[in-house]
Amino acid sequence: MLSAEVFDGEPGCIALARALADRFLTRLAVECLAPIGEHTRSDLMLAVSELVTNADRYSHGPYLLELEGNAELISVTVYDSSTAMPVLYGPDPSRLGGHGMEIVVALCDRLIAERVPVGKRIRA
Numbered sequence: 001m002l003s004a005e006v007f008d009g010e011p012g013c014i015a016l017a018r019a020l021a022d023r024f025l026t027r028l029a030v031e032c033l034a035p036i037g038e039h040t041r042s043d044l045m046l047a048v049s050e051l052v053t054n055a056d057r058y059s060h061g062p063y064l065l066e067l068e069g070n071a072e073l074i075s076v077t078v079y080d081s082s083t084a085m086p087v088l089y090g091p092d093p094s095r096l097g098g099h100g101m102e103i104v105v106a107l108c109d110r111l112i113a114e115r116v117p118v119g120k121r122i123r124a
Contacts, residue, residue: 001024001027001028001031001032001068001069001070002066002067002068003020003023003024003027003066003067003068004064004065004066004067005017005020005064005065006062006063006064007052007055007056007062007063007064007065008062009056009059009061009062009063013052013056014049014052014053014056017048017049017052017065018045018048018049018052020065020067021044021045021048021065021067021076022041022045024067024069025040025041025044025074028069028070028071028074032069032070032071033071034069034070034071034072034074035071040074043107044074044076046103046107047076047103047104047107047108047124048065048067048076050100050101050103050104051065051076051078051100051104051122051124052065052078053100054078054086054100054101054122055078055080055082055122058080058082058084059080059081059082059119060081060082061080061081062081063078063079063080063081064077064078064079064080065077065078066078066079075123075124076108076123076124077121077122077123077124078121078122079116079118079119079120079121080118080119080120081118081119082119082120083115083119083120084120085113085115085120086100086101086113086122087101088101088102088105089101089102090102104124107124108124110124111123111124112124
């Protein structure tokens with residue numbers, strides 16, 4: 001199953017991205033009989049929030065959120081117009097900000113960032 005939407009960076013986009021993810025998980029549970037528990041739902045919502053927040057903050061233009069999954073696996077992909085690759089800092093509780101990718105890495109089995117013709121793609 002696939003669900004995707006383009007966001008323009010206007011206020012409220014991050015909430016709209018989370019709403020898309022919530023609807024996607026509901027469809028996945030119903031149509032694919034995926035066992036979506038509260039832990040999975042909250043982890044996915046947080047990963048979507050962090051990835052979309054980074055695209056919103058650091059790219060100059062629209063970005064695409066793509067959610068793909070089946071009963072066993074869910075992937076979140078964000079395409080944006082920036083070619084700057086994300087920075088993964090080591091844990092530092094005294095650092096203000098810069099924890100987004102650290103959170104995504106902790107929540108997801110893998111994280112792939114690569115440049116593409118439109119900018120970059122980040123898949124978790």
